[in-house]
Amino acid sequence: MAVDITLLFRASVKTVKTRNKALGVAVGGGVDGSRDELFRRSPRPKGDFSSRAREVISHIGKLRDFLLEHRKDYINAYSHVMSEYGRMTDSERDQIDQDAQTFMRTCSEAIQQLRTQAHKEIHSQQVKEHRSAVLDFIEDYLKRVCKLYSEQRAIRVKRVVDKKRLSKLEPEPNTKTRESTSSEKGSQHPSRESEEKPATEEYPEKVPAESQPELGTWGEGKGDDELSPEEIQMFEQENQRLIGEMNSLFDEVRCVCGFSGLLASVIAFPEMVLPQEAEIDSIHQLVVGATENIKEGNEDIREAIKNNAGFRVWVLFFLVMCSFSLLFLDWYDS
Amino acid sequence: MVGVKMAAAAGASIRERQTVALKRMLNFNVPHVKNSTGEPVWKVLIYDRFGQDIISPLLSVKELRDMGITLHLLLHSDRDPIPDVPAVYFVMPTEENIDRMCQDLRNQLYESYYLNFISAISRSKLEDIANAALAASAVTQVAKVFDQYLNFITLEDDMFVLCNQNKELVSYRAINRPDITDTEMETVMDTIVDSLFCFFVTLGAVPIIRCSRGTAAEMVAVKLDKKLRENLRDARNSLFTGDTLGAGQFSFQRPLLVLVDRNIDLATPLHHTWTYQALVHDVLDFHLNRVNLEESSGVENSPAGARPKRKNKKSYDLTPVDKFWQKHKGSPFPEVAESVQQELESYRAQEDEVKRLKSIMGLEGEDEGAISMLSDNTAKLTSAVSSLPELLEKKRLIDLHTNVATAVLEHIKARKLDVYFEYEEKIMSKTTLDKSLLDIISDPDAGTPEDKMRLFLIYYISAQQAPSEADLEQYKKALTDAGCNLNPLQYIKQWK
Numbered sequence: 001m002a003v004d005i006t007l008l009f010r011a012s013v014k015t016v017k018t019r020n021k022a023l024g025v026a027v028g029g030g031v032d033g034s035r036d037e038l039f040r041r042s043p044r045p046k047g048d049f050s051s052r053a054r055e056v057i058s059h060i061g062k063l064r065d066f067l068l069e070h071r072k073d074y075i076n077a078y079s080h081v082m083s084e085y086g087r088m089t090d091s092e093r094d095q096i097d098q099d100a101q102t103f104m105r106t107c108s109e110a111i112q113q114l115r116t117q118a119h120k121e122i123h124s125q126q127v128k129e130h131r132s133a134v135l136d137f138i139e140d141y142l143k144r145v146c147k148l149y150s151e152q153r154a155i156r157v158k159r160v161v162d163k164k165r166l167s168k169l170e171p172e173p174n175t176k177t178r179e180s181t182s183s184e185k186g187s188q189h190p191s192r193e194s195e196e197k198p199a200t201e202e203y204p205e206k207v208p209a210e211s212q213p214e215l216g217t218w219g220e221g222k223g224d225d226e227l228s229p230e231e232i233q234m235f236e237q238e239n240q241r242l243i244g245e246m247n248s249l250f251d252e253v254r255c256v257c258g259f260s261g262l263l264a265s266v267i268a269f270p271e272m273v274l275p276q277e278a279e280i281d282s283i284h285q286l287v288v289g290a291t292e293n294i295k296e297g298n299e300d301i302r303e304a305i306k307n308n309a310g311f312r313v314w315v316l317f318f319l320v321m322c323s324f325s326l327l328f329l330d331w332y333d334s
Numbered sequence: 335m336v337g338v339k340m341a342a343a344a345g346a347s348i349r350e351r352q353t354v355a356l357k358r359m360l361n362f363n364v365p366h367v368k369n370s371t372g373e374p375v376w377k378v379l380i381y382d383r384f385g386q387d388i389i390s391p392l393l394s395v396k397e398l399r400d401m402g403i404t405l406h407l408l409l410h411s412d413r414d415p416i417p418d419v420p421a422v423y424f425v426m427p428t429e430e431n432i433d434r435m436c437q438d439l440r441n442q443l444y445e446s447y448y449l450n451f452i453s454a455i456s457r458s459k460l461e462d463i464a465n466a467a468l469a470a471s472a473v474t475q476v477a478k479v480f481d482q483y484l485n486f487i488t489l490e491d492d493m494f495v496l497c498n499q500n501k502e503l504v505s506y507r508a509i510n511r512p513d514i515t516d517t518e519m520e521t522v523m524d525t526i527v528d529s530l531f532c533f534f535v536t537l538g539a540v541p542i543i544r545c546s547r548g549t550a551a552e553m554v555a556v557k558l559d560k561k562l563r564e565n566l567r568d569a570r571n572s573l574f575t576g577d578t579l580g581a582g583q584f585s586f587q588r589p590l591l592v593l594v595d596r597n598i599d600l601a602t603p604l605h606h607t608w609t610y611q612a613l614v615h616d617v618l619d620f621h622l623n624r625v626n627l628e629e630s631s632g633v634e635n636s637p638a639g640a641r642p643k644r645k646n647k648k649s650y651d652l653t654p655v656d657k658f659w660q661k662h663k664g665s666p667f668p669e670v671a672e673s674v675q676q677e678l679e680s681y682r683a684q685e686d687e688v689k690r691l692k693s694i695m696g697l698e699g700e701d702e703g704a705i706s707m708l709s710d711n712t713a714k715l716t717s718a719v720s721s722l723p724e725l726l727e728k729k730r731l732i733d734l735h736t737n738v739a740t741a742v743l744e745h746i747k748a749r750k751l752d753v754y755f756e757y758e759e760k761i762m763s764k765t766t767l768d769k770s771l772l773d774i775i776s777d778p779d780a781g782t783p784e785d786k787m788r789l790f791l792i793y794y795i796s797a798q799q800a801p802s803e804a805d806l807e808q809y810k811k812a813l814t815d816a817g818c819n820l821n822p823l824q825y826i827k828q829w830k
Contacts, residue, residue: 002355
């Protein structure tokens with residue numbers, strides 16, 4: 001744990017001063033001390049380098065404050081529920097983007113200038129090292145602030161692309177959405193052209209030649225001019241990978257649509273089967289009942305036939321008996 | 335005798351505390367807050383050799399850069415004036431350093447000066463600086479003066495040494511040599527007490543001190559106790575009631591400081607070791623977590639035969655961040671070799687995986703049909719790409735440890751250290767010896783004369799009764815034949 005002895009030091013300075021005054025020793029400016037200090041300061045070159053470096057830093061600080069101030073509006077104004085006060089039109093956003101880009105470019109140019117100048121002027125090794133380190137710090141600061149900007153930009157671009165892809169997946173019924181997206185595309189065209197121009201001036205190889213709007217938006221989405229060639233390459237590779245991913249997802253979704261149709265028909269089938277089964281069961285019951293009845297009927301008929309036959313026999317026997325009795329009575333009487 | 339291992343106290347380890355203190359100092363003594371969109375502030379760091387030893391195990395050059403240090407220079411080197419830049423000084427308050435600082439003030443090298451003294455500066459020296467500042471009319475330029483109380487070197491999370499530059503000043507020899515005067519003893523004690531005091535200030539706790547009576551340890555303990563009491567008596571200005579210290583921590587968790595004199599156990603430092611870290615320290619050039627290796631390039635003999643092999647000097651840092659080192663620094667050496675092999679295998683497997691994915695991705699890029707495979711591979715590729723820096727780091731560590739282990743192995747083979755180790759273990763645990771001591775000493779290619787002397791001393795120290803005169807003469811003759819100096823033997827005889 002450190003102990004601050006600055007006050008002790010100042011006290012020692014005072015004691016030394018009083019002691020020297022008491023001893024009558026000239027300290028190299030007792031009364032003139034303060035004036036001497038001022039005089040000694042002014043002829044010493046304040047250092048163009050450091051003053052200019054601080055200027056650049058203050059510029060970058062201004063840019064950072066500006067970006068942070070408008071960041072909320074930039075991102076949030078996509079929810080159209082917000083009031084008019086907080087909304088930011090697309091043209092305003094593009095304005096912000098453009099201003100930020102030019103600002104960043106001027107800052108990086110200033111840094112480059114400082115670097116060349118620093119190396120020309122001073123010959124001491126240590127000072128050179130110090131200055132290049134200072135310039136590295138400033139560049140790093142600029143990069144961090146640019147990151148703020150590119151993050152915002154990436155969010156916005158991503159939203160636009162998502163919207164376009166959603167509208168693509170439902171072609172027929174939503175002519176309204178298509179109109180809205182085309183109007184959005186239209187509003188974006190002038191801004192995109194204006195942005196592609198400065199972007200293409202600096203990095204013509206970055207904006208791909210395809211006319212597909214997605215890739216075009218991706219290409220300009222990295223309109224940040226401060227990227228080194230390796231970063232450009234990395235971003236391109238990332239782009240390609242993301243494109244592949246999106247395409248694959250899209251195809252998967254299409255397959256899924258087909259499958260879901262089949263699934264629907266398949267699901268309908270069991271719904272028909274169940275009542276049919278119930279019906280068949282009842283019919284089966286009826287049939288079984290009917291068979292029973294028929295069997296019983298057969299039995300009854302057989303019995304009836306038997307009864308009939310027996311009855312006939314008795315009737316015949318009775319008739320024959322009656323006729324024989326008549327005949328007998330007739331023979332008896334005559 | 336100068337390395338101190340601390341039982342884990344509550345809260346941050348001493349290494350973290352010292353790092354935090356250093357970072358705060360570098361940030362103009364304002365607690366350091368990480369701000370991702372903060373403006374850059376640049377400064378120059380000036381240190382002396384003591385400061386360099388303290389900073390180098392804790393902060394790498396990159397970390398210094400992150401704190402905004404553009405240049406770091408030695409105090410006593412030629413320094414050019416750099417205008418408009420604040421300078422942070424981190425030096426010991428010795429006479430030469432103070433003179434050099436006054437000279438800097440007179441030459442007006444920098445814009446503002448933040449003076450930080452490693453241990454407390456005396457009032458008279460402070461007045462010297464005040465004098466020089468007045469003479470140079472630079473009083474306002476001296477922005478802050480601090481006593482940092484960081485006069486110790488932390489090597490690991492819980493191990494620190496007292497100093498590296500003047501090691502001989504506080505070594506065993508300095509304290510125990512027969513021709514030491516009282517004043518010299520006092521200075522040595524003062525140095526030790528100062529370092530220990532700074533340690534406890536940084537730790538933020540007052541220890542309970544225990545020591546063995548009648549030894550140098552008792553002297554140190556008494557002095558340290560006195561110093562602590564003096565400091566605590568003045569409750570307002572006490573160093574131990576800072577904002578880093580909760581009251582509970584103070585009263586309930588006082589660490590225990592045990593001061594032990596080396597004379598209790600002389601055999602252990604002479605012992606040949608078998609664990610990785612100890613071997614590196616014993617066999618190679620290992621200071622302040624840095625190993626310096628001389629690598630001979632190429633094992634193939636040059637056909638002409640006359641050209642000597644080129645030797646590259648390489649130095650490696652073995653830091654607490656190095657996971658392999660942390661895991662295996664206490665393991666016996668064969669285990670270390672195996673683990674290096676294992677790490678190499680796993681690294682190769684991961685490398686092959688990445689290559690395979692690369693080739694698959696190359697093929698699949700044109701064929702849009704295999705949808706599911708593609709999405710699966712993109713996921714794997716993303717994870718492989720993100721783990722690439724880890725892989726590279728792993729490779730670097732494996733290379734490092736392979737080189738170090740190979741160097742150690744060469745030494746072991748040349749000096750037959752494993753034989754020494756086993757034998758000494760047997761001696762120290764007083765089990766029966768299968769080989770006679772004389773055999774080993776007379777063996778011409780079993781180690782340097784120093785090794786043989788060490789072995790004999792251990793035997794002598796751990797022997798129950800002193801060997802007979804005849805035996806001793808025999809051993810002495812054998813040792814002299816092997817080329818040893820017999821002075822250590824005289825001292826040990828005296829010591830016994």
